[in-house]
Amino acid sequence: MTAAADHLAQPAEGAVARRLRFLDPSMILWIALIAVLIFLIASPMVRLVVSSFQEPETGRLTLQNYVEAYGRARHLQALWNTLQFGAGVAALSCLFGVPLAWAISRTDMPAKNFIRLMVFGAFIIPPYLGAIGWILLAGPNAGWLNKLWMAATGAESGLFNVYSMAGLIVVVAVTSFPYVFVFTSSALDLVSSEMEDAANILGAGTVRTTFRVTLPLVLPAIVGGLIISFLEAIALFGAPALIALPARFHVVSTQLWQFFEYPVRVEQAAAYAMPLLLITLLMFALQRSVLGRRGYTTVSGKGGERRIIRLGPWRFVMLGYALFVCALAVLLPMIVLTQAAFARAWGRGFSLENLTLQNFRYILFEQTQAQNAIINTFWYSGMTAFAAIGLALAIAYVVTRKLVPWSNVLAFLCMAPFVIPGIVLAIGFYAAYAPPPLALYGTATILILGFTTRFLPIAYTSSAAGMRSINPEMEEAVRILGGGRLTAIRRVLAPLLKRNIAGAWILVFIPATRELSSAIFLVGPQTRVISVMLFDLSEEGNFEVLSALGMILLVATLTIAAIGFRVIGRDFMVRSS
Amino acid sequence: MSKLMLRGIEKRFGSVAAVAGLDLALTQGEFVSLLGPSGCGKTTTLRMIAGFIEPTAGTIEMDGKMLSSPAGVLPPEKRQMSMIFQSYAVWPNMTV
Numbered sequence: 001m002t003a004a005a006d007h008l009a010q011p012a013e014g015a016v017a018r019r020l021r022f023l024d025p026s027m028i029l030w031i032a033l034i035a036v037l038i039f040l041i042a043s044p045m046v047r048l049v050v051s052s053f054q055e056p057e058t059g060r061l062t063l064q065n066y067v068e069a070y071g072r073a074r075h076l077q078a079l080w081n082t083l084q085f086g087a088g089v090a091a092l093s094c095l096f097g098v099p100l101a102w103a104i105s106r107t108d109m110p111a112k113n114f115i116r117l118m119v120f121g122a123f124i125i126p127p128y129l130g131a132i133g134w135i136l137l138a139g140p141n142a143g144w145l146n147k148l149w150m151a152a153t154g155a156e157s158g159l160f161n162v163y164s165m166a167g168l169i170v171v172v173a174v175t176s177f178p179y180v181f182v183f184t185s186s187a188l189d190l191v192s193s194e195m196e197d198a199a200n201i202l203g204a205g206t207v208r209t210t211f212r213v214t215l216p217l218v219l220p221a222i223v224g225g226l227i228i229s230f231l232e233a234i235a236l237f238g239a240p241a242l243i244a245l246p247a248r249f250h251v252v253s254t255q256l257w258q259f260f261e262y263p264v265r266v267e268q269a270a271a272y273a274m275p276l277l278l279i280t281l282l283m284f285a286l287q288r289s290v291l292g293r294r295g296y297t298t299v300s301g302k303g304g305e306r307r308i309i310r311l312g313p314w315r316f317v318m319l320g321y322a323l324f325v326c327a328l329a330v331l332l333p334m335i336v337l338t339q340a341a342f343a344r345a346w347g348r349g350f351s352l353e354n355l356t357l358q359n360f361r362y363i364l365f366e367q368t369q370a371q372n373a374i375i376n377t378f379w380y381s382g383m384t385a386f387a388a389i390g391l392a393l394a395i396a397y398v399v400t401r402k403l404v405p406w407s408n409v410l411a412f413l414c415m416a417p418f419v420i421p422g423i424v425l426a427i428g429f430y431a432a433y434a435p436p437p438l439a440l441y442g443t444a445t446i447l448i449l450g451f452t453t454r455f456l457p458i459a460y461t462s463s464a465a466g467m468r469s470i471n472p473e474m475e476e477a478v479r480i481l482g483g484g485r486l487t488a489i490r491r492v493l494a495p496l497l498k499r500n501i502a503g504a505w506i507l508v509f510i511p512a513t514r515e516l517s518s519a520i521f522l523v524g525p526q527t528r529v530i531s532v533m534l535f536d537l538s539e540e541g542n543f544e545v546l547s548a549l550g551m552i553l554l555v556a557t558l559t560i561a562a563i564g565f566r567v568i569g570r571d572f573m574v575r576s577s
Numbered sequence: 578m579s580k581l582m583l584r585g586i587e588k589r590f591g592s593v594a595a596v597a598g599l600d601l602a603l604t605q606g607e608f609v610s611l612l613g614p615s616g617c618g619k620t621t622t623l624r625m626i627a628g629f630i631e632p633t634a635g636t637i638e639m640d641g642k643m644l645s646s647p648a649g650v651l652p653p654e655k656r657q658m659s660m661i662f663q664s665y666a667v668w669p670n671m672t673v
Contacts, residue, residue: 473662476629479653480660495670 025485026403030410033395037413040453044428045420051431052270065271078250079275082234085169085251089233090226092173096325097180098215098222099318105188106214107309109318118326123178124557125330126514127171128238128534129550133333134171135242136340136543138162142347144336163247172239174329176232180225187221188214193307206309220290227287231280235421237517238531242538252276253423253517260521266431273424284419340547359548370549372526373533378556380444380529381512384451385459385505391452392459393501396467397489401475411460418457426450426518442524450522451515455508462507466500499567506564510557580605581626586635588621595621599635620663627660628653 055062069075103109104116137144138160146158161167191214199209215222237253244251250258252275259269311318340346341359348354363370395414399407417425429450434441440449470493478488516531523532530553537546579602586599596618603609611619624630626637628644628651637645644651 474668476627476653476660477662477668479629480627480658482654482657484652484654492668492670496668 026398029394030398030404030407033391033398033410034413036391037395037410040449040456041413041416044425044432044453045416047432048270048273048424048428051267052274054267056265056267065267068265069268069272074250075255075272078252078255081165081244081249082252082276084165085172085240086230086234088165088169089173089176090230092169093177093180093229094222094226096173096177096329097225098184100177100322100325101181101185101188102210102214103318103322105185107311107315107318109311109315109322111319111322115319115322115326118330119178119181121334122175122326122329124510124561125175125334125554126238126516126531127175127236128242128516128531129337129554130175130329130333131171131239131242132534132538132543132546132550133337134162134167135538136336136346137332138167163243165244165247165249168240168243168247170328171243172233172236173229174325175239176229177325177329179228179232180222183221183225183228184218187218191217196307210309223290224287227283227290231283231421234276234279235423235517237423237520238535241535256423256427257520260430266427266434269427270431273427276421277424280419280421280424337547337550340543341551342548343544346543346547359544360552362545363549363552369528370533370545373528373530373549374552376444376527377513377529377531377553380447380451380527381509383448384455384512385508387448387452388455388459388508389463389501389504392456392463392504393467393497395460396464397493400464400467401472411464414460415457417453417455422454422515422518423521425454426521429453429518430521442527444527447519447522447527447529450518451512454515454518455512458511459504459508462500462504466497466504469500470496502567503564506560506567510560510564513553513557579603580607580640582636582638583622583626584636584638586622586625586637587633588618588625588630589633596625596632623660627658628656 052065053061053063055064100115100119104112109115135143138146138158140146140158140161140163143158143160143162145160149155149159150157162171195213195217196209199213204212234252237257240251241254241257244254252272256269256272259265259272336346339350342356343354344356344358345354363374365371392414395410398404399411420428429446430441433446433449440446474492474496475485475488478492479485483491514531515529516535519529519532520535523529528536530549534546534549534553537543537549581601581603583599583601586596586601587594588596599618599622601609611622613619621630625632625645631650632645634647636643636647639656644656
């Protein structure tokens with residue numbers, strides 16, 4: 001037999017072949033994906049950190065940027081303002097979100113579906129549109145609520161002033177309480193009534209049980225929601241810019257934007273962005289440890305039997321509170337925005353002669369800038385969705401099918417933008433790719449790349465979930481019958497993932513159409529998008545045209561969300577968040 | 578001459594050895610059952626024969642042709658094998 005000789009010859013030959021096989025197709029795919037992810041995520045972030053330590057002209061290492069960024073009382077005040085703002089929004093979100101979640105999940109409050117729909121509406125309305133609605137409602141003199149107050153009481157001045165820290169907190173909290181709501185209600189849905197029954201048997205009433213048993217059980221979820229709304233708030237640009245700037249105070253995001261006013265000081269902005277990045281990383285670490293804590297397991301167990309709490313007459317009190325929150329979040333701002341969109345002058349109120357379609361005609365047919373912004377928005381968002389989903393699917397395939405040993409590196413990089421505030425990411429992108437050699441400043445490319453990076457985690461979570469739901473044996477059966485990997489992907493995997501891909505596409509497309517925080521740093525004169533245009537219009541005080549443009553954005557978003565519901569089912573927006 | 582020949586087959590997942598030092602020779606028409614508690618490597622062995630996973634060491638030959646060795650593995654679609662899967666693998670997107 002020659003077998004023995006073969007065996008002797010093999011080790012050396014095998015080693016070479018192993019090294020050659022390093023270049024098989026899945027390995028090449030892995031290398032390509034890593035390269036793309038480094039370009040999209042690692043490089044801008046490294047560039048951000050490095051340039052914060054560099055002299056603008058020479059590139060020499062220096063601490064001067066930090067001295068400039070933190071040396072002024074004004075800049076430190078903005079940092080402090082941001083913390084106050086974030087904490088205020090988180091606390092208020094809790095006050096709005098938790099009672100509503102409890103009422104819908106555990107009680108017999110009427111009109112649950114309507115409230116649920118309103119919460120979803122609050123989730124889908126971009127914070128800057130809410131802010132504009134609130135400027136119309138609670139502007140110091142002309143705001144609707146103030147005019148009503150003055151008419152009703154004969155007072156000299158209005159009651160509310162949206163241009164204040166308190167105003168800003170309320171305006172942002174009404175758009176971010178859905179995070180607390182979603183976290184809390186999904187946890188409440190899992191708490192077994194047996195826990196509450198045990199408390200009842202020992203003599204505790206409904207109120208005591210709720211505060212001593214039910215809510216403590218879902219506390220980790222509430223804290224998780226709080227952290228998310230805090231982080232959303234501090235990374236927000238639009239609403240703070242609309243409200244804080246006229247109120248003459250700064251938060252970190254608006255201060256960062258100031259560094260980009262002429263002369264552009266990217267290095268100082270990078271240095272100034274560091275606390276935002278560090279706080280976010282810290283909070284996410286905190287959230288992980290909170291959600292991973294013992295005691296939460298009671299909640300993750302099987303639901304068991306759940307009993308609805310009868311509130312008696314109190315259920316109308318509860319409904320009143322829910323309606324109050326929904327009015328603040330959706331009804332009031334949307335009513336005044338709609339009025340302004342169809343008005344010659346919004347201050348003249350609801351009357352027939354004040355009614356006009358002129359604002360829409362102006363945007364859609366007369367003003368080319370607005371037309372371009374609309375086209376740009378949907379074009380960039382569509383491209384972003386395709387790019388993010390394509391990349392996410394390839395990565396999810398490599399990771400879930402374990403094609404290469406180090407596939408988890410891909411998943412980690414892919415999820416990294418989730419913990420980077422959009423505004424920080426945008427500054428990193430600007431620092432890395434706006435100047436030569438790539439010189440992407442003002443191009444559509446830098447916007448699409450920036451958006452793709454920003455929304456990659458959404459695309460990935462959704463794609464990986466879909467990929468995991470398909471048993472690999474489906475593909476193995478193809479290969480046993482003689483089909484290659486590509487046949488398996490084309491004939492089995494792709495058709496099975498169709499719905500999932502469509503859903504993921506919408507999940508990326510919607511936030512991309514309304515993205516402002518990162519867009520504001522990456523747009524050029526030719527690449528303005530609706531969100532940026534809205535912001536510019538508000539600086540001109542042209543609220544009628546602005547409202548009309550906002551309505552167009554909102555109607556488009558709602559249409560696409562409705563298609564999403566049709567394709568994917570009721571809770572598709574919630575699943576990936 | 579055996580139809581299927583496994584020599585010194587070994588499969589490690591990290592530090593865990595799923596299959597260690599398996600030799601198996603099958604002749605044409607022979608019927609063999611692999612019996613053992615769960616986790617002892619039955620499926621892993623079948624999947625290595627089919628070509629879905631690559632052995633850490635050892636060789637697999639069929640009709641004297643090398644299917645799998647440290648020098649290279651033939652992909653499953655080129656092996657002319659058949660396999661019934663544990664969970665059902667009926668493509669829901671297709672009709673009969």
